[in-house]
Amino acid sequence: MTDNAFSNPLEALFSERSAHIKQSAVRDVFDISVQPGLVSFASGSPNLKALPVEELGEAARRVVVDHSAEALNYGVGTGMDQLRKQITEVMALEGAENVDWETVLVTTGSQFAQDIAAKVFCDEGDVILCEDPTYVGALNAFEVYRVEVVPVATDEHGIIPEALTETIRSLKAAGKRVKMLYTIPSFNNPSGISLAEERRQPVVDACRAENILVLEDNPYGLLKFDGKPFRPLVADNPDDVIYLGSFSKILAPGVRVGWAVIPKALFRRFYLAAEAVVLTPSTVTQLLVSEYLTSIDWRGAISESRALYKERCEAMLAALEREFGDVEGVSWTVPEGGFFVWVTLPEGIDTYPLMREGIDAGVVFIPGVAFSPNDEPNHHLRLAFSNVTPEQIDEGFRRLKPVLMRAIEGARG
């Protein structure tokens, strides 16, 4: 499929908005990275091999046969009450114990709620604050609404509350309307960094003081390696935070079921906007998730996943130490959970062309530029450990090292 740009007068019909539709470097990599034999540090997929597929298949059969009238028909725009209530149990497991199920909106994947949030809250030119780096999909969802995405200062403990306040004030002084802070406070994708416990309430307070909504994206929250999840921002701030959850990382991305917890005063418009796009999330996959939560030991499954991801993360950190521990200018984050390690190379290196060299060497990662609201050359890269065994990690690093070392030595030269 080629773009055939300028070949058709209908292209004059494209909206100004559509010029902000980005082609993501990530997807191109995904398209390539399915080649057999390639070690993929690219995909943020969960480890699906541990899922009890026979039981899940039986659950899928029951959904269609025993609940056909409900499973096959239209549902309701909010999602099924039964699943909304079960979702509050999932949230309780990470410490948000008092979520009102009526504030839970089931969504067609979690990214869908990012799109709706930008649609419902942002006019052209409005500002959304975010971490840099941040989730590429959120950038794609936001930028089509012609908002300005502005990074806030972070360090190894996440957003710096004082810097957040300062950024908001200077943007407001410049006449900007700041609508939201989009944040992944636990095991950020791609950085792996978590917002420190003592900074959590101050970040929300800084936003509340300026009447800015917090969009807390927390797909990995339950995957903290020590089994003691960070308390989500929404837990103590239900009127100031929209919380986004997902079954993609704790069950399976293929169901496309996520959720949003929305302040009561904002719920109705948010959900009507969602309904105007998809009418209702799939009843088939909602019921499948509901059956999973009812009939399978999902807490146990999460606990096992957590141990597996911990082992893989440790293998990756060990490989980094072994291969790059004494290389000047190379550093990496040490995540407490989630799927990703973020590697920093010496300044002056652009990791985007290295992606292709990596693929030629049999290993693939995502270059840092994909995760930044600006398009400057970027000397970072994201390594996902979620879907590779320790053996694959070691093999991947054997392939990766010469590629990165050539670039590092070239930059020194």
Place this chain on the structure above:
Amino acid sequence: MTDNAFSNPLEALFSERSAHIKQSAVRDVFDISVQPGLVSFASGSPNLKALPVEELGEAARRVVVDHSAEALNYGVGTGMDQLRKQITEVMALEGAENVDWETVLVTTGSQFAQDIAAKVFCDEGDVILCEDPTYVGALNAFEVYRVEVVPVATDEHGIIPEALTETIRSLKAAGKRVKMLYTIPSFNNPSGISLAEERRQPVVDACRAENILVLEDNPYGLLKFDGKPFRPLVADNPDDVIYLGSFSKILAPGVRVGWAVIPKALFRRFYLAAEAVVLTPSTVTQLLVSEYLTSIDWRGAISESRALYKERCEAMLAALEREFGDVEGVSWTVPEGGFFVWVTLPEGIDTYPLMREGIDAGVVFIPGVAFSPNDEPNHHLRLAFSNVTPEQIDEGFRRLKPVLMRAIEGARG
């Protein structure tokens, strides 16, 4: 859940766009119409009772167990190639035999494509032309983008091509940018009217001449009672028409799988915009639909559905004739397929308050105002025959007649 309007300073964050999020009268009716004993002429649901649920359940089990690696993981933004190819077979059955599978985008329900079309093509103030009445969901999807939705003149044979040309010219003369014609040419929802064969090419030509895209919404196309579907507009005009198809009416709404056929020159931006919202349609439900098309006699099932809907439509037309045949000022459409009959009452009657009276009498319909781009009192109502037996139709009309007659006599008085 109450709206709590004005109680929270965060409401100041709502975008101007969000003021265009409509609360639809239709949904309120759906919420009520599930009361036991009510005869529902409201729901445009297909008859799901004829589905082979055991076979479908077995297909769902196979999808999860035999295809787990694919079914449970992320898919690709375009949808699965296998399903895209199968969709061209579905389209061949209604006469569009040369659809290039690479121009097929699998969507999360058909309405999703309406949202993306407005997003990709329309800036604020742009005009989308439509029939009046038209599908309420499309109006909801479009209006949030702050477009102007303008009806074109129709008669019992659908859009009048000369009037369409005239409307376009006068809008352009007034400085408006007309981007799309949204049309349901076969068995319009809600009117049941079809665009006459001899008008089909002239309607496309009128749009092409003014560089306006045709958005052909055709969820009922295969449900023409005589089994000889109208040739879709896209069949002869692949570079001028975006075609929207759906499995909601020929399989089950709960899968939320639809598709769009998109001119090659427009495909890439359209699909990237879709990907930015949902990443990928559910692989679980895509594979379920694919299994259905592979392992079950879907052509036979459509043929049986068609006969069933024909019988129900005839029962409804007979009831209308019996109860209202000699009532002055009452008329109705005679559909050749689809799910709906559109009833016109004498002018001056507003069917919106009658909906509530109907519910009190044990029968529910959708008032005409739901389907119009303007909010004036409306003397039409939509009756769905798709999901009621002939016996239920007769009982529903016994309940409906006194409600409508009181209004008609009141209007005369």
